[in-house]
Amino acid sequence: MEKLESSAKRQRKLIADQLKAIATKYGRERLTRLVDPEDIEVPEITELIPDYNIRIFLTEEGYFKKLALTSLRGNFELNLKENDRIIIEEEATNQSELIFLTNKANAYKMMAWEIEDSRPSLLGEYTPNLLDLEDGEYVVCVHAAIEPFEGEFVAIFANGKGVRFDANHFETKQNRRKLINAFSDVSDIRLIRFRSPDEDPSFALQTEKGKMLIFDSSQITYKKTRSAQGAAIIRGAKKDSIVKVVPFEQIKNEIEEEEYYRVQNLPGSGRYIKEKTLEGRQLSLLE
Secondary structure, eight states, X not given: OHHHHHOHHHHHHHHHHHHHHHHHHHOOOOSSOOOOGGGOOOOOGGGGSOOOEEEEEEETTSEEEEEEGGGGOSSOOOOOOTTOOEEEEEEEETTOEEEEEETTSOEEEEEGGGSOXXXXXXXXXXXXXXXXXXXXXXXXXXXXXXXXOOSEEEEEETTSEEEEEEGGGGOOSSOOSEESOOSOOSSOEEEEEEEOTTOOOEEEEEETTSEEEEEEGGGSOBOSSTXXXXXXXXXXXXXXXXXXXXXXXXXXXXXSOHXXXXXXXXXXXXXXXXXXXXXXXXXXXXX
């Protein structure tokens, strides 16, 4: 025993012999295999996130709703604040990338799965809190995309100009949450909307002096850079700026003489809104 205590070599041999005896008596073949760290396959985060169809909504007062399509079955009514209304509605998936564009020409990006599913009875997420917006900043557009980003954005400004630019400007290799100079900030934005490759939506604008102009999005000048202002949509905007632009689809039932206000080429002069058009109608989206 004294020899064992004084000899590290004897101790190691004793331990080795005991381990061999245990392995002989109780050992069995390994059930798992050893692998090098370099050979370990790490799953993408999206592989761990459930994917399902959703519908997203943005209201004029800045509330964002993300609803699973399963929650929209049957009869349902979306709860909104008094006098609020939905300005954007899109179908997407839980793995879509959300692009929020603001009046300060910033773009904020989030994955849809980062936002908890809402219910039709709830108001949804208040975007200034959701995105930690600056003072006086508010969301004017939201779009759900999946890389590679396709389609275009249409931007129309108070100074009478408009532009189309590719949505892929908002693709980023790094997971950036905020992009500054998302579009031109030379003039106040009056409308910015996503335009899919297979659609050509029309828009209606109103000027400060009460003129209206209806036009197709394809008539707006296309530019390769997202910071471009584009070209004039309406003449005389220096003295009569644009105060409101809406998708024509939202007010078409309120307009009797569409062709009177519609133009074939841009820029157009616009037409003063007729009393007949206003009579008995609120034109609520152009007020």
